[in-house]
Each structure stands twice: as C-alpha cells, then as structure tokens.
Amino acid sequence: MNPIKVGLLGVGTVGGGTFAVLKRNQAEIARRAGRDIVVSMIADRDLDKAHSLADSNIQVTDDAFAVVTNPDIDIVVELIGGVTIAKDLILKAIENNKHVVTANKALLALHGTEIFAAAREKGVIVAFEAAVAGGIPIIKALREGLTANRIEWIAGIINGTANFILSEMREKGQSFETVLEQAKLLGYAEADPTFDIEGIDAAHKITIMSAIAFGIPVQFDKVYVEGITQLTGDDIRYAEDLGYRIKLLGITKRTDKGIELRVHPTLIPAQRLIANVEGVMNAVVVKGDAVGATLYYGAGAGAEPTGSSVVADLVDVTRMQTADPMHRVPSLAFQPDLLSSTPVISMEEVETAYYLRLRVVDKPGVLADISRILANSDISINAMVQKEPAVDEDNVDIIMLTHLTIEKRINEAIASIEMLPVVTGHVMRIRLEELDNE
Numbered sequence: 001m002n003p004i005k006v007g008l009l010g011v012g013t014v015g016g017g018t019f020a021v022l023k024r025n026q027a028e029i030a031r032r033a034g035r036d037i038v039v040s041m042i043a044d045r046d047l048d049k050a051h052s053l054a055d056s057n058i059q060v061t062d063d064a065f066a067v068v069t070n071p072d073i074d075i076v077v078e079l080i081g082g083v084t085i086a087k088d089l090i091l092k093a094i095e096n097n098k099h100v101v102t103a104n105k106a107l108l109a110l111h112g113t114e115i116f117a118a119a120r121e122k123g124v125i126v127a128f129e130a131a132v133a134g135g136i137p138i139i140k141a142l143r144e145g146l147t148a149n150r151i152e153w154i155a156g157i158i159n160g161t162a163n164f165i166l167s168e169m170r171e172k173g174q175s176f177e178t179v180l181e182q183a184k185l186l187g188y189a190e191a192d193p194t195f196d197i198e199g200i201d202a203a204h205k206i207t208i209m210s211a212i213a214f215g216i217p218v219q220f221d222k223v224y225v226e227g228i229t230q231l232t233g234d235d236i237r238y239a240e241d242l243g244y245r246i247k248l249l250g251i252t253k254r255t256d257k258g259i260e261l262r263v264h265p266t267l268i269p270a271q272r273l274i275a276n277v278e279g280v281m282n283a284v285v286v287k288g289d290a291v292g293a294t295l296y297y298g299a300g301a302g303a304e305p306t307g308s309s310v311v312a313d314l315v316d317v318t319r320m321q322t323a324d325p326m327h328r329v330p331s332l333a334f335q336p337d338l339l340s341s342t343p344v345i346s347m348e349e350v351e352t353a354y355y356l357r358l359r360v361v362d363k364p365g366v367l368a369d370i371s372r373i374l375a376n377s378d379i380s381i382n383a384m385v386q387k388e389p390a391v392d393e394d395n396v397d398i399i400m401l402t403h404l405t406i407e408k409r410i411n412e413a414i415a416s417i418e419m420l421p422v423v424t425g426h427v428m429r430i431r432l433e434e435l436d437n438e
Contacts (some may be wrong), residue, residue: 003036004318007067007098009089009374014103014130014424017303018077018310019053021381029311033318037311050280068093069431075317077310078102083110092127099321101313103306109204112211112218116331123325132205133158133282135305136298137312142212142286143333151213151287153253155266155435160203160280160300161189161196162228163249166265166424167278170236170245176229188280191259198227199248199263206250210261213286214254214342215334219261222344229254235357235428239267242383244355247261248428258345265430273434285435293435318328348408353382356400356427358417362389366422367389367398377413378385379405395424401432 003049004023019039022029030036040057041156044050050060061067068076076093076258078100080086091114093100102108102120107113108131119126129139131239133156145331150367157163160184168179180197195201203223228248240245244267253260268275277283282300287293297352299305320328330336342345360366367386374381383401402410414427 005040009071017307033045105131105204130309134300156284210252224262224347258343353432
C-alpha cells in the first residue's frame with residue numbers, strides 16, 4: 001500500500017518535534033496506522049533549518065502554498081501559528097481536498113466554525129489534538145472516550161507559563177515580576193508573554209473544549225478572561241493559610257441558565273489533585289454524569305510532547321480517510337446539524353464563591369460596616385481572618401471567603417465597600433471553586 005504523504009508547514013519547536021517522533025517511531029506508527037506515514041514536503045522560511053531535517057526524498061520550499069496545492073500531498077500539517085496566513089493555508093488545503101492536522105488553538109478558537117464548515121463541505125478531516133494541552137490527549141477523551149456522558153463541567157490548568165509563575169511565587173515567595181523574568185530566561189515565557197499571563201492562551205483552549213463538551217459552536221468572543229498579573233505574594237500566602245492554592249483555570253460548566261465559559265485565577269482546596277499540579281505541567285478535570293470526575297495530566301507544551309499529539313492525529317486521519325464522511329467522528333463531537341443553541345452566559349450571571357482581601361483602617365466598627373454591605377447584597381460569609389497590623393501601621397488586611405453568590409452581587413458589594421472611608425485601595429477579589437468529586 002502506498003504511504004500517506006504529509007506536507008509539513010513550519011519546522012519550529014513543534015514542527016521539529018513532530019518530525020523527530022514520526023521518524024524515530026516510523027515502524028511502530030505504520031503498524032498502528034496500517035501503512036507508512038512519511039513527510040514528503042516541508043515549507044519553512046528558514047530553508048537552512050528545513051534542509052537540516054530533510055533527507056534527499058523530501059522536497060523543501062519556502063512557499064507554503066506550494067505544499068497545500070500539491071496534488072501528491074494527502075495531509076497538510078499546519079504548525080506555523082497565527083490567525084492570518086495559517087487560516088488562508090488551511091482553507092486552501094481544504095479547497096484542494098487535503099486533510100489537515102493543526103496545533104493552532106488561536107485559529108480554531110477564532111475561526112473554527114468557518115474551517116470546520118469548509119472541511120465538512122469537502123468531506124475532509126481537520127484534526128487538532130495538539131491545539132489543547134500539548135501531549136495530553138484531552139480532545140480525543142472529550143470527543144470519543146467520554147461520549148456516553150453528559151459532561152457537567154471542565155476545569156483545567158492549560159497554560160504552563162502561568163502555572164510555573166504561580167508555583168514559583170508560592171514555593172519561593174518571590175514577586176510576580178521576578179518569577180516572570182525567570183520564566184523568560186528558562187524559555188517558559190515568550191519575550192512578549194501577554195497571551196500567557198493575561199489568560200488569552202488558556203481562553204483559546206477552553207473555548208475549544210467547551211464546544212466539544214457541550215455541542216455548541218466555537219465562541220471565543222463569549223469567554224470571560226482575567227490573567228494573573230494582579231496577584232500578589234500576600235494573596236498566595238493567605239490562600240495557603242486557609243487551605244487553598246491559587247491556579248489560573250479555564251472553566252466551562254453546564255448550568256440551568258446556560259454555559260459558563262471563563263478563565264481567571266481561582267482558589268482550589270489544597271487537597272484536590274489539580275491543586276498540586278506544579279511548574280509547567282498541565283492538568284484537566286472533566287466531570288461526566290456517568291463516569292464522575294476524570295483527571296488528565298501531562299506536559300502541556302514542548303517539542304515532542306506536542307509532536308506526539310500531532311502524530312496521533314496523523315494516524316487517526318490515515319485510518320479514517322477512506323471512511324464515509326458521514327460515519328467519521330465529528331470535529332466537535334456532535335453532529336454538525338445538531339449543535340445546541342444553548343447560550344454562553346455573561347460573567348455577571350455566574351455563581352461561585354469568592355476570596356476577598358480588603359485593606360482597612362484598624363478601628364472599631366469596620367467589620368460591621370463591611371458585613372452589613374455584604375448582607376444587603378445577600379452574600380453570606382463562610383470564613384474570615386483579620387491579620388495583625390505591622391508595627392507602626394494603622395492599616396490591616398481582612399480576608400473573607402464567601403458562600404456561593406452570583407458575580408453581579410459581589411460586584412455591587414465591592415463597589416460599595418470601596419466607597420467606605422475606612423477602606424484603602426481596591427478590594428482584591430479571586431473566585432473560589434471547590435471542584436467537588438474530583
């Protein structure tokens with residue numbers, strides 16, 4: 001049987017890792033796929049780098065469009081990133097009846113609906129396991145392994161850079177700025193780390209997982225996104241004292257009102273497994289009605305871990321390409337004409353508990369004023385700690401944990417609390433999730 005011919009777009013970190021895994025495990029992969037899978041064409045602007053990987057049987061070019069239009073190519077692997085040229089290349093590949101494998105979470109979060117529709121019209125496959133959580137096979141788990149379940153919620157540590165920063169801040173007591181510079185030196189953070197530390201990268205990933213879990217269209221514009229730049233060492237230490245860890249989580253939940261879709265720092269009970277995921281590792285908890293909570297843990301980035309997912313998609317596409325398109329697993333798990341119109345609710349409608357840190361003047365009556373405002377907003381206090389004032393310091397920190405309430409109420413209460421003359425500065429608010437039954 002003739003080999004499957006792959007056109008590889010981009011030989012950066014993930015492209016190089018994909019090539020290495022495919023070459024090293026070629027015989028094992030062929031046994032799984034039923035035929036050889038070979039890279040026959042590489043496109044990269046750095047021709048020297050591409051030539052350093054390729055042998056004499058591989059055509060090298062700096063024109064990616066020459067790959068996606070080549071009639072000999074069966075599968076195009078897009079690993080160049082971005083949402084402009086990558087989109088044009090993928091759509092052109094689909095137009096030319098090529099199956100596509102991509103690790104491009106931003107592109108799918110923003111334009112997935114258009115791309116999946118184009119692929120469906122042409123009867124080709126778009127596979128994207130590597131787009132979420134690197135080497136962890138979470139897409140396949142959601143789309144196939146948990147297909148018997150009504151998914152209730154997903155909560156994931158899905159950005160290694162942010163998790164590394166929070167882990168180091170907790171373990172070493174260092175400031176956010178100090179750890180961020182360390183992350184850059186170690187290669188964990190880009191020169192411009194905005195997508196990681198502001199939660200945008202995690203938002204791309206939770207958007208994709210939410211669509212697969214709940215059978216809704218991809219809706220990146222509906223995600224609430226909050227990063228980790230405002231977190232302080234005090235908050236991490238206070239959370240620890242109360243039995244919690246702070247993690248940047250991507251969360252999506254099915255509720256009576258609609259689908260929650262959010263990324264933000266979150267307090268998690270320290271005894272939860274996901275609370276103990278440290279460094280650059282990723283972890284995703286999925287709660288299904290039949291299976292309960294399942295945890296998926298592993299490397300969320302890196303050359304060969306992500307390349308592992310890319311190659312797994314190549315094997316899947318090789319196996320499925322001759323199947324009737326109507327009998328393939330749908331891109332978003334649910335049949336495309338049966339996607340749900342369940343709305344994504346606004347953040348103000350989300351119900352959760354909260355950690356509040358207030359800096360106040362140390363004088364009688366302060367707690368009574370704050371408690372009255374919370375009570376007027378129908379918010380009840382679960383726990384409260386007042387820290388001792390520093391020497392020659394008139395202000396103290398008060399930390400409160402609330403019971404469940406809706407975001408709109410806590411916003412109103414915080415606005416009223418900040419108007420009190422005894423409150424100095426802004427109230428620090430961090431959401432709290434128990435993640436029961438993990």
